[in-house]
Amino acid sequence: MASHLIQGRTVDMPVRVRDAEICSVSYPVRADAARAVIAYSGLDVAEVLPGKAVCMLLFVDYRDGDLDTYHEFGMAFLVRPPGAGMDPQRSEDIHPGTPSLARPKRVGGGGLRDLRQAGVFVHWLPVDQRFTLEAGRTLWGFPKELADIELRLDSPYKRCVLRKDGRLVLDLLVKPGVPVPGATAMTPMDAYTHREGVTRRVPWSLRVRGARMRPGGALIRLGNHPVAKELSELGLPKRALFTTTVSRAEMVFGEAAEI
Template sequence: MARHLIQGREVAMPVRIRDVAVCAASYLVRADAARAVIAYSNLDVAEVLPRKALCTLMFADYVDGDLDPYHEFGIAFLVRPPGAGHAPGGGLRANLAELRAAGAGAFVHWLPVDQGFTLEAGRSIWGFPKELADIDLRLSTPYKRCILRKDGRMVLDLLIKPGVPVPGTGMMTAMDAYSHLEGVTRRIPWSMTPRGVRARPGGALIRLGNHSIAKELSELGLPRRALMTTTVAHMAMSFGEAKEP
């Protein structure tokens, strides 16, 4: 079993998260703009509709896991696996199903956290682009809210209204996550078992600040109506060893 030494502690693979609450808002954005944002990775966004890519903003409260409790915010894009064909030609739902069946994954473009141990583990084990930031999560209210500041500057204020319960949760799903750090792109096996899932069309309000990441999001067309929002009361996850794709 592979092990990594992080701040004097051994972290065994796969890394297991036993309980995390997650809120996410997914947006349709221009594929050409998304390609420009992640061009450094040598990956290509998956076009879920002609000339449209999928960008997801998420925030999470990690309650129990191998990397200790922490808060996290993330920006990710659905990407085609290296060498895969181009966009399918059906509707949005059929295209998403086909892309996932073909191995489409989530490229993690930015991943601020608020604790040093998970920062070092994420960067050294998987090459995740983790940075320290001030992440104010308000998850005990009917509206789930994340206020994110980096280097003393407002990045965004994201509010999500939970939708209706999604039946059939509790089943494990798996997909690949992709990262890029210091010139190296990596593929990370990622499995999830969600419970207490709610979803709805729309359901998000976003206010951008004056940070450079906020400017990047504005160039993608945000703020705009979310395609879909999802909240997960409890999720278990595992992350395997990173490999170059």
């Protein structure tokens, strides 16, 4: 079993989260705008509808896990696995200056195929504690930054107020929907990260209990931080595709692999 030394503490792999509460919102955004945002990664967004990608905003209360307790906010995109449905001939002129993974030309796919194969590329991941900040960067290349994350999870509406460097990024309100029945087995998926010129795949498994979902169900107010401007350029605020809340989640994060 691999282990890593973080701030004088040994962290064994895989890293486990035993209890967390998750609220997430999925927004339809223009695929070309989303591609411009994540061009640095060399990955391609999944087009769930022609010309449409999915931007996900989520906030998490980590209540028990190997990286201690903390709050987290995430901005992520559904992406195609590297090389899925692509022409092997690379196209450097689409996004000049991107890494060697620069996006190849598409040769079909999209829709349900993209959705079934999609992974999650984590574009921005502020947290409110320093230990998880260093661990996330070191172990997986997650783009973690320190921020002020105020979560209000005890009321019927779930709310996140996110500030960075004293500036409001966003105020996000989520209304839980109807219960979602289903098995509680660990579901494997892939997360992707990019840090210091390296893109990585992170194997990630999730078990959820108390899941609820609804169409729409979110209200967002953007602030004056640069990330708020980035969200605005993606077309937010707008109606969400759907919102999901999970009252109890367990997660397992494996070793990252460079791609």
